[in-house]
Amino acid sequence: MTKSKLWCFVLVLSFIVPAFSAEVTSPEQFLGFEVGTAKKLADMNQIVEYFWMLDAQSERITVREVGKTTEGNPFIVAVITSEKNQENLDRYRRFQQMLADPRTIAENEAERIITEGKAIVMVNCSIHASEVGASQMSMELAFDLATRTDPVTEEILENVILLLTPMHNPDGTQMVVDWYKKYVGTDYEGGRMPWLYHKYVGHDNNRDWYMFTQVESRLTLEVHNAWHPQVIVDMHQMGSRGARLFVPPYVDPYEPNVDPILRQAVAMMGTFIATEMTAQGKAGVAHSIGFDAWTPARAYHHYHGGIRILTEAASVEVATPIKVREEDLSSSAREESVSMPLPWRGGDWMLRDIVEYDYAAAMAALTNAARLRENWLRNFYQVHKKAVERTEPPYAFIVPAGQRDLSTAVKMLDVLKMGAVEVHRARQAFTADGHEYPERSFIVYMAQPYGGFAKTLLEKQVYPEIRETPGGPLKTPYDVVGHTLPLLMGVDVIQAEKPFQADVELLERIEKPVGKVETADSAYGYAWGYATNDDVVALNRLVKKGYDIFWAAERFEANGKNYAPGTMIVKNEDGLVDDLKAVAGDLWVHFDGLWAEPKIRTYALKEPRVGLYKSWTASMDEGWTRWVLEQYEVPHRSILDEEIRKGNLHENWDVIVIPDLREDAIINGVSEEDVPPEYAGGIGDVGIKNLVDFVKNGGTVITLNGAADFAIKHFHLGVENAVGELNRKEFFIPGSILKALNDTAHPLAYGFERDAALFYRRSPAFVANEGRSVVKYPTETLLSGWETGAEHLIDKAAIVDVPYGEGKVILIGFPVVYRGQSHGTFRYLFNAIYYGPAELSE
């Protein structure tokens, strides 16, 4: 039913049934309690239902289901503005599109749009689902905007179109509220959930704003790229003992591609909110603390003409009130300062307080956007005008045809395209900066509306040196510091400094490359090179069908070609050619017929039984690893503490992957004081013994990043972590991309070139007195980001293969699947999984 029809229906009904009023239902009427009442929470279904009710009852609100979440729940956005504006939404959206691309309009047209257009504000609530306040608040905000008739509300509705995402992670809201309700009134009231509040990525779900790996990120982009909001308010919560609410300005550094106009606008909006809230007597509102604006992972908007206003309210225990004594507040929260002139003096802190602070912050942002509507639109236009008229170098980035991993190169370009970046392709060969590039090479020009977004993702980061004290350690960045996609993904990209001529076409979409099968009748089998992630997917698909598959352990010649160690060979049998054709029709994999069996040593590969260790500590690395294994179709199941404690692991498993977890988290898990008994404790001493027996009996344990410490200690490996004891002044690499060297003759590095780029953060570096170092750090390591004390890495290993009993322990000492971004290193994990149970022929 359309909205107007539904409205008529409601009107008719209201005549027939006097009790059925056309009035708007308040959240309190709907829920039976005031929003923010202690120990009371609306769950996802209630919030969704309430918004649909508002859609039906109010001409000021249009609700849209943008799509389904990861778990199939509705992801909704409410568009809130005056009744008159609601009738012209398409017109205002077109205005936004025109201002966002000044190439499409004349200067006087821009002025007309600036006069007539509306400021677009997006408010995103509770992407971190345990930070429940904002999603609860959203109902009250929507109701008030739907019903109030005071001058401030009227001014907002007239000048602003609000895009309100009541739940930025609906699946998580449901999980958190279910868990809270289940344990309210017990010892575990307000406690943590033993699993992530998002199927895969948990708390990292707000660090996906340039890679767009998750469904919810992509749904948000749909809304963002349709509306181009000028102001985006992301509502979060932080710890309990600091300020009551953080608002920007951020602290240094800003990532250099963020336009200075936007940086000033962030500061202006942040201090406006702080001023309004302080005037309302809301104590403890602080700006310019802690949070920086370096990584684009949290700030898509800063590269798309909008400002990101992060708000962080002090938390309670989900919905359970807390008491904070003044002396228990952090020292910075107690003291008056230039960034917080009205400190909070301690006392009771309740969910209702969070709701009221969030509400006040949202209203202040809306008021500012309404009152300065014209400034917001003009500055938005100005940011894009500067972007499209850009003349300073670089001129473009070139992604040459003839890529080693074309399929991943296309994935990288798709990421840019999702970020609304224009990608061109050359129809003919061309020359740039004195180098020739073949036809079909891709070009990303910098002079385009979102050139800055492309630039930050394609260039090398140089993190500024900001020290805590002169000569002291580097000030800890709020997040990671390197995000160069070509390095993370293993794609060749060239930065072209000077303008050049090329015959190009703008790509609507980038076709996914596919492979082919060079059929050879009555052949022995087929070989495929092994240099790309698609090559591994091919292996996963074929191994599941039970074909005999081998890894060439030596170089061989066939078809007049040289095949490197690591080449895949599949033996012919009925049905194979059809299966290969199906694979090659879908993936960038090239199968060559082999007339005869290559006379070389090979590893026989089988479908590995992979257990991915899932602890009740809710590990994000576990979630990301599971997501990557699913994406690349690697067979796996989760293995829990209970199963590891039970033992006889070799009967059910070939490989056990332990994600990045501390030794204590693996062995002791979460204490019984914090979670119900069924989730308490880790693998325990018995689990350690069972893992050791598993490897002695031929199993493989693979540890990721910091989990190496657990294996080194409890398997008594002759391996040391050379950087484990260093302090931050001696050694500090806060999430950078480093160079490493592969031993490509070893199966763990099959299919790699000699030089590797890997993401390094809170990572070890190994001195291996036993086993084999497969990937090592050279004398110069930094590729993108920051490093202090990198000399401690020289000649240390990043990956070590240690034979142990009949089996192996493989230490991968860096975040190999880092936030689903490090496509260039995923294959180390895939290789380790297949190498574990592989048998080398005589």
Ligand SMILES: [Zn+2]
């Ligand atoms: Zn948060």
